Amino acid sequence: MDLLLIATPDGAEPGLSLLAEQAYRRGCTVVAVAPARSPLNDAVSASRGLFIPMATAPYDHDEPLAGAAPGVLWALLTPLLALLDRTGLLEAPPEAIDKVADRLDQIAERCGPAIVTYSNPAKTLASELAETLPVVWTEGTSAGPAGRRFAAALAELAGTPAGRRRPARGARRAQRTARRPARRRRRPRRLLPRPRRRTARPPRARGPPARPPQRRSHGRSQRP
Numbered sequence: 001m002d003l004l005l006i007a008t009p010d011g012a013e014p015g016l017s018l019l020a021e022q023a024y025r026r027g028c029t030v031v032a033v034a035p036a037r038s039p040l041n042d043a044v045s046a047s048r049g050l051f052i053p054m055a056t057a058p059y060d061h062d063e064p065l066a067g068a069a070p071g072v073l074w075a076l077l078t079p080l081l082a083l084l085d086r087t088g089l090l091e092a093p094p095e096a097i098d099k100v101a102d103r104l105d106q107i108a109e110r111c112g113p114a115i116v117t118y119s120n121p122a123k124t125l126a127s128e129l130a131e132t133l134p135v136v137w138t139e140g141t142s143a144g145p146a147g148r149r150f151a152a153a154l155a156e157l158a159g160t161p162a163g164r165r166r167p168a169r170g171a172r173r174a175q176r177t178a179r180r181p182a183r184r185r186r187r188p189r190r191l192l193p194r195p196r197r198r199t200a201r202p203p204r205a206r207g208p209p210a211r212p213p214q215r216r217s218h219g220r221s222q223r224p
Helices: 014-025 039-046 072-087 094-110 121-129 143-158 169-179
Strands: 003-007 029-034 050-053 135-137 163-165
Touching (some): 003 014, 014 029, 029 072
Parallel strands (some): 003 029, 029 050
């Protein structure tokens, strides 16, 4: 391992500071995104790593941030995306990040508290989830983290526990089989095994086996 990425809205976890020190001793580069005034900042600076202060709103400087608070995810994820784009591990150009920010601003305007309920997706979802136990169903690799994030936000912000489920093993196998080309599909398994074919054997004779007849020579012997 050559690079260690740490992202946290707190920065006071003792395990993260110890992890940064151990990574430095083993020759690993440490990059951390956390609040500016945090013990993790001192640990990363002592290990000659790169520390990126987490961007916070003006009203969030003196208040502890929850892990699912609005804006925390993007405040931690955006610097990491910019860093990974510079290192070439993935493609996240500034233009794409700006488009994502504009899209989030549009969604925030649609879901604002001043928007009426019948045209506000957030208020409509809140009214549908009231007095219910929601189940977040995810399918696919990219949908799993989004489902966990949504379930954590419901539990931490709204106080609503949410169950998270993934398709069963048999359902995922059926989905993979359905996505294969027709020529690569295997035959379905039989519920009952095929009956074995038994070939008729000739009956065995009782008693000792009969000796084969011996041939007798009928030639005449020639005398000298």
